[in-house]
Amino acid sequence: MRMSQLFTRTSKTIPADEQAKNAQLLIQAGFIHKEMAGVYAYLPLGKRVLDNIANIVREEMNAIGGQEVQMTTLQPKELWERTNRWDDKVVDNWFKTKLANGTELGVGLTHEEPIVDALSDFIDSYKDLPVRVYQIQSKFRNELRAKSGLLRGREFIMKDMYSLSRSQDEHDRVYEEIVEAYHRVYRRLGLGDDTYRTYADGGYFTERFSDEFQTLSDVGEDTIYVDETKKIAINEEILTDENLAKVGLTRDNLVQKRAVEVGNTFPLESKYTDALDVYYTDEKGEKQHIIMGCYGIGVSRLVGVIVEKFADEKGMVWPKNVAPYQVYLASVGRDESILEHAEVLYKALTDAGIEVLYDDRDVRAGEKFADADLMGIPYRVVVSGKTIASEQYEVKSRTDDQVQLLDQDSLMKMVART
Amino acid sequence: MRMSQLFTRTSKTIPADEQAKNAQLLIQAGFIHKEMAGVYAYLPLGKRVLDNIANIVREEMNAIGGQEVQMTTLQPKELWERTNRWDDKVVDNWFKTKLANGTELGVGLTHEEPIVDALSDFIDSYKDLPVRVYQIQSKFRNELRAKSGLLRGREFIMKDMYSLSRSQDEHDRVYEEIVEAYHRVYRRLGLGDDTYRTYADGGYFTERFSDEFQTLSDVGEDTIYVDETKKIAINEEILTDENLAKVGLTRDNLVQKRAVEVGNTFPLESKYTDALDVYYTDEKGEKQHIIMGCYGIGVSRLVGVIVEKFADEKGMVWPKNVAPYQVYLASVGRDESILEHAEVLYKALTDAGIEVLYDDRDVRAGEKFADADLMGIPYRVVVSGKTIASEQYEVKSRTDDQVQLLDQDSLMKMVART
Numbered sequence: 001m002r003m004s005q006l007f008t009r010t011s012k013t014i015p016a017d018e019q020a021k022n023a024q025l026l027i028q029a030g031f032i033h034k035e036m037a038g039v040y041a042y043l044p045l046g047k048r049v050l051d052n053i054a055n056i057v058r059e060e061m062n063a064i065g066g067q068e069v070q071m072t073t074l075q076p077k078e079l080w081e082r083t084n085r086w087d088d089k090v091v092d093n094w095f096k097t098k099l100a101n102g103t104e105l106g107v108g109l110t111h112e113e114p115i116v117d118a119l120s121d122f123i124d125s126y127k128d129l130p131v132r133v134y135q136i137q138s139k140f141r142n143e144l145r146a147k148s149g150l151l152r153g154r155e156f157i158m159k160d161m162y163s164l165s166r167s168q169d170e171h172d173r174v175y176e177e178i179v180e181a182y183h184r185v186y187r188r189l190g191l192g193d194d195t196y197r198t199y200a201d202g203g204y205f206t207e208r209f210s211d212e213f214q215t216l217s218d219v220g221e222d223t224i225y226v227d228e229t230k231k232i233a234i235n236e237e238i239l240t241d242e243n244l245a246k247v248g249l250t251r252d253n254l255v256q257k258r259a260v261e262v263g264n265t266f267p268l269e270s271k272y273t274d275a276l277d278v279y280y281t282d283e284k285g286e287k288q289h290i291i292m293g294c295y296g297i298g299v300s301r302l303v304g305v306i307v308e309k310f311a312d313e314k315g316m317v318w319p320k321n322v323a324p325y326q327v328y329l330a331s332v333g334r335d336e337s338i339l340e341h342a343e344v345l346y347k348a349l350t351d352a353g354i355e356v357l358y359d360d361r362d363v364r365a366g367e368k369f370a371d372a373d374l375m376g377i378p379y380r381v382v383v384s385g386k387t388i389a390s391e392q393y394e395v396k397s398r399t400d401d402q403v404q405l406l407d408q409d410s411l412m413k414m415v416a417r418t
Numbered sequence: 419m420r421m422s423q424l425f426t427r428t429s430k431t432i433p434a435d436e437q438a439k440n441a442q443l444l445i446q447a448g449f450i451h452k453e454m455a456g457v458y459a460y461l462p463l464g465k466r467v468l469d470n471i472a473n474i475v476r477e478e479m480n481a482i483g484g485q486e487v488q489m490t491t492l493q494p495k496e497l498w499e500r501t502n503r504w505d506d507k508v509v510d511n512w513f514k515t516k517l518a519n520g521t522e523l524g525v526g527l528t529h530e531e532p533i534v535d536a537l538s539d540f541i542d543s544y545k546d547l548p549v550r551v552y553q554i555q556s557k558f559r560n561e562l563r564a565k566s567g568l569l570r571g572r573e574f575i576m577k578d579m580y581s582l583s584r585s586q587d588e589h590d591r592v593y594e595e596i597v598e599a600y601h602r603v604y605r606r607l608g609l610g611d612d613t614y615r616t617y618a619d620g621g622y623f624t625e626r627f628s629d630e631f632q633t634l635s636d637v638g639e640d641t642i643y644v645d646e647t648k649k650i651a652i653n654e655e656i657l658t659d660e661n662l663a664k665v666g667l668t669r670d671n672l673v674q675k676r677a678v679e680v681g682n683t684f685p686l687e688s689k690y691t692d693a694l695d696v697y698y699t700d701e702k703g704e705k706q707h708i709i710m711g712c713y714g715i716g717v718s719r720l721v722g723v724i725v726e727k728f729a730d731e732k733g734m735v736w737p738k739n740v741a742p743y744q745v746y747l748a749s750v751g752r753d754e755s756i757l758e759h760a761e762v763l764y765k766a767l768t769d770a771g772i773e774v775l776y777d778d779r780d781v782r783a784g785e786k787f788a789d790a791d792l793m794g795i796p797y798r799v800v801v802s803g804k805t806i807a808s809e810q811y812e813v814k815s816r817t818d819d820q821v822q823l824l825d826q827d828s829l830m831k832m833v834a835r836t
Contacts, residue, residue: 007485007540007549033536035490036523041536042488044551050488067425070460070468072453073491073556074513074573095492095515097525099572100560105454107515107525118451118459122425131425133462138491138556142518154517155492 001044001325003359003371008043010371020219022304023149025316029375031324038146038154045375046303048324050157053302054136056188056321057159060181066134066161071114073138075106079113083275093141107140112272112294115162120278126166129280129290130174134161136299150304151219151260157300163293164273166280171291175265178295182213182263189302190319191215191309195262196233198224199247205271209238209247213263213297219308220260227253260305261298268292316376317398325357326415328377330368332384342383345393345408352412373398379415419462419743421777421789426461428789438637440722441567443734447793449742456564456572463793464721466742468575471720472554474606474739475577478599484552484579489532491556493524497531501693511559525558530690530712533580538696544584547698547708548592552579554717568722569637569678575718581711582691584698589709593683596713600631600681607720608737609633609727613680614651616642617665623689627656627665631681631715637726638678645671678723679716686710734794735816743775744833746795748786750802760801763811763826770830791816797833 008030018024018034026032031046042050058068074097080086086106088094095107108114115133122128136159143154150156161178165171179197186195198212214224214233223236227249234249236256244251270289273279279287310317320326327349331342339360346358357377359368365382372380382394382403392405395414406414426448436442436452444450449464460468476486492515498504504524506512513525526532533551540546554577561572568574579596583589597615604613616630632642632651641654645667652667654674662669688707691697697705728735738744745767749760757778764776775795777786783800790798800812800821810823813832824832 005483005485007537007546007551009540011539030540033539035492035532036494039490039492041490041532043536044485044487047486047488065423067462068465069462070465072457072459072573074453074457074558076454093518095523097513097515100511100562105513114453114459118461119425121429121451122427122448128425133425140492144518155490 001357003357003361006044006357008045010374018149019147020149020151020304021311022151022307025307025311025374026149026303029316032150036154038143038152040150040153040300045324049303049318049322050300052322052324053189054157054159054299057185057297057299058136060185060188061132061134061159061161064132064177064181066132069118069133069135070137071108071111071118071135073108073140075108075114077104077106079117079276080106083113083272085113093143095140095142109139109141110294111135111160112162112268112292113276116164116272116276116278116292119164120276123164123278123280123290126280126282126288130163130165130170132161132163132174132178134159134295148219148221148304150300151308152221153300156298159297159299161295163295165291165293166282166288168269168291171267171293175267175293178293179211179265182265182295182297185297186213186215186262188321189306190322191262191306194309196224196226196231196259198233198235198259199238199243200235200264201238202267206267206269208267208269209243210264210266212261214259215262215305215309216257217260217305217308218258220258222259222261224257224259225254226257228255229253233257233259260301260308262302262305263295263297265295266293268294311376314370315374318376318378320378320417323376323378325355325377326379326417327354327356328359328372328375328380329356330359330365330372330380330382332365332368332382334362335385337388338383338385341388345381345383348408349412349415354412354415381411419775421775421779424462424775426463428792436567437565438567438569438722438726439729440569440725443725443729443792444567444721447734450568454572456561456570458568458571458718463742467721467736467740468718470740470742471607472575472577472717475603475715475717476554478603478606479550479552479577479579482550482595482599484550487536487551487553488555489526489529489536489553491526491558493526493532495522495524497535498524501531501690503531511561513558513560527557527559528712529553529578530580530686530710531694534582534690534694534696534710537582538694541582541696541698541708544698544700544706548581548583548588550579550581550592550596552577552713566637566639566722568718569726570639571718574716577715577717579713581713583709583711584700584706586687586709589685589711593685593711596711597629597683600683600713600715603715604631604633604680606739607724608740609680609724612727614642614644614649614677616651616653616677617656617661618653618682619656620685624685624687626685626687627661628682628684630679632677633680633723633727634675635678635723635726636676638676640677640679642675642677643667643672644675646673647671651675651677678719678726680720680723681713681715683713684711686712729794732788733792736794736796738796738835741794741796743773743795744797744835745772745774746777746790746793746798747774748777748783748790748798748800750783750786750800752780753803755806756801756803759806763799763801766826767830767833772830772833799829
């Protein structure tokens with residue numbers, strides 16, 4: 001993409017109505033547009049980041065047999081009444097709306113009920129299970145406060161997976177496979193080392209724990225206690241001696257940390273399947289309960305978490321696999337030969353499948369470099385009179401102050417996504 | 419994908435609550451699930467069709483300089499009051515909801531206002547124009563009746579593009595480029611020959627016509643008059659002698675047809691940009707109006723249109739570029755060698771990038787063939803004792819009764835997407 005064609009541009013002004021660093025930087029760099037508190041539109045660069053994260057999540061969900069669906073935002077009241085999750089006194093963050101004839105509808109905040117309802121058409125016998133389905137789509141939650149930018153939205157993008165299994169044992173195996181896939185997702189996003197599987201409350205109907213995936217961050221809303229040797233944590237909310245004994249952690253080995261939840265996995269036993277009257281028939285012809293789990297990853301929240309986690313005083317810093325473009329190519333100087341060389345390199349990189357944001361604008365080098373830093377593109381490549389003379393290119397990593405002179409082959413190897 | 423792993427399956431029962439052929443067949447084949455009238459979830463096969471159509475649209479929008487964004491579903495009232503499109507007496511198909519504090523919000527039905535508002539941050543001078551942005555996402559319209567399956571939904575997927583230009587001349591050039599892109603989209607979807615650019619009403623504030631893209635179909639809600647030589651049409655709603663003269667059509671050359679609208683392009687002049695107070699400064703430093711256009715393609719409606727258009731008595735018939743899978747691979751017979759050969763072919767095709775639905779179930783050949791036909795997969799490939807003996811594969815096109823025996827190379831050439 002040529003900067004001269006991109007409709008967004010950066011701004012030097014920090015938006016006055018944003019307190020969160022992630023929203024401030026994403027707005028200044030032209031990645032997102034604030035529609036209202038907790039509701040953000042994705043502009044081209046932000047949309048690319050969002051899609052990159054979504055695609056990593058999608059690949060890992062597909063790899064463990066996840067089948068992608070797209071459920072609806074509009075939700076019929078009757079379905080949610082069957083599980084007692086319609087009443088605003090029970091679920092307090094519904095957005096609700098009405099059909100022209102007055103029929104009340106919900107605006108999708110999660111999808112356990114419609115997923116079980118849709119799957120029930122296809123589940124009779126033990127041969128039809130286990131099943132794992134997922135979707136990546138907008139969810140709507142009527143939060144009282146929304147001040148954390150993309151970390152807590154009223155409208156946000158989520159991956160939600162649901163598993164249905166024949167027994168608690170089978171569920172536990174499926175559940176652990178999904179946990180492993182979650183670890184792979186966070187590693188690929190550059191958050192692996194700082195993201196802990198964290199024991200948390202399982203909800204009122206089960207004595208099991210759920211698992212949260214918590215990324216260490218000073219802006220996190222959660223307090224967790226980390227066992228750095230075992231690479232596991234426990235949420236402060238359930239930190240009791242009894243629970244520590246259950247999960248095999250010792251208070252002395254725990255370190256208190258602030259963290260932000262980037263995913264969760266919930267054992268639901270047969271709460272929803274029973275309530276919606278969905279069972280399967282086993283090998284002996286007997287009716288059996290279906291054991292369910294649900295598994296979330298906050299895709300748009302991760303955009304915000306990555307900004308908070310890696311940003312420095314110059315701006316955002318995107319991990320290679322997430323960045324909207326891998327290379328920020330800047331021509332420095334307006335000599336015809338400089339522009340020609342920059343065009344040739346732009347084409348060569350693009351033809352090799354490398355995503356390049358080419359700053360072809362007639363502005364000072366300092367302005368180009370500041371934009372490259374603010375946008376957080378992993379590599380800045382400069383074509384100037386000097387680089388042409390040396391028959392190499394000047395390359396600087398966003399996280400390194402040193403510039404290197406590289407030929408085209410070495411450059412391509414360096415910038416490729418992992 | 420192995421059929422034994424796919425969670426959906428086909429049904430022999432026509433759903434009693436569906437009148438539209440598209441919804442009946444898509445539900446029977448397990449492509450979609452009805453949530454309520456006009457609101458459908460996409461199951462794995464339906465999601466693949468939807469994504470295939472969306473990707474063709476995306477490629478063609480990108481090719482003409484479209485920049486992809488993702489606007490929000492939740493909409494602030496104040497923005498729409500500025501264009502007088504908030505009041506239910508003016509726009510009668512809003513879904514509306516409320517924040518916890520009582521503030522009214524809209525549920526996105528179109529995005530002219532938020533697009534102009536977001537772009538206004540980036541438009542000052544003539545250098546910032548023209549711009550073309552688009553998105554592909556769910557829209558919500560509170561329709562009184564919804565009986566046509568995917569042809570008229572309350573929740574549906576749409577591509578909406580918006581252009582902002584410096585002058586009416588520039589707008590007209592951009593507009594015609596987009597019209598050409600639309601023709602390419604419909605050709606790639608297999609609808610090119612039967613889809614007509616159709617003059618239609620431009621709305622109350624302009625004397626210009628809008629253009630509809632109408633696909634001939636007996637289930638269409640529109641009546642159009644086609645000039646088959648000029649390959650252009652006019653909507654019955656504006657069929658007057660005065661209008662015919664304006665567009666250079668002659669009543670005698672027109673044939674009346676039923677058609678369904680699969681896209682539209684609207685000249686908006688400066689209606690929305692003026693109302694939202696967005697202008698640009700020209701080379702002389704003078705403030706100028708911005709000329710806008712909006713351009714829709716009904717992505718989920720196209721799923722329904724393609725079903726209606728091509729289905730036969732055996733089921734759906736997907737064009738190659740749209741089909742959820744290119745090949746339905748069926749093993750016939752349970753001999754070990756048959757299953758081994760089928761596995762080898764499945765792997766070879768998949769490795770070559772061909773999308774295969776492999777029916778590895780232990781069911782009768784007739785049942786497999788009926789499912790292949792109902793699902794409308796373009797090619798059915800059979801591995802049986804007979805095909806192994808001949809060292810070839812039995813291939814049948816969905817639209818042809820003849821089976822052919824082909825070796826692997828010829829098979830691959832035949833089934834590849836165009």
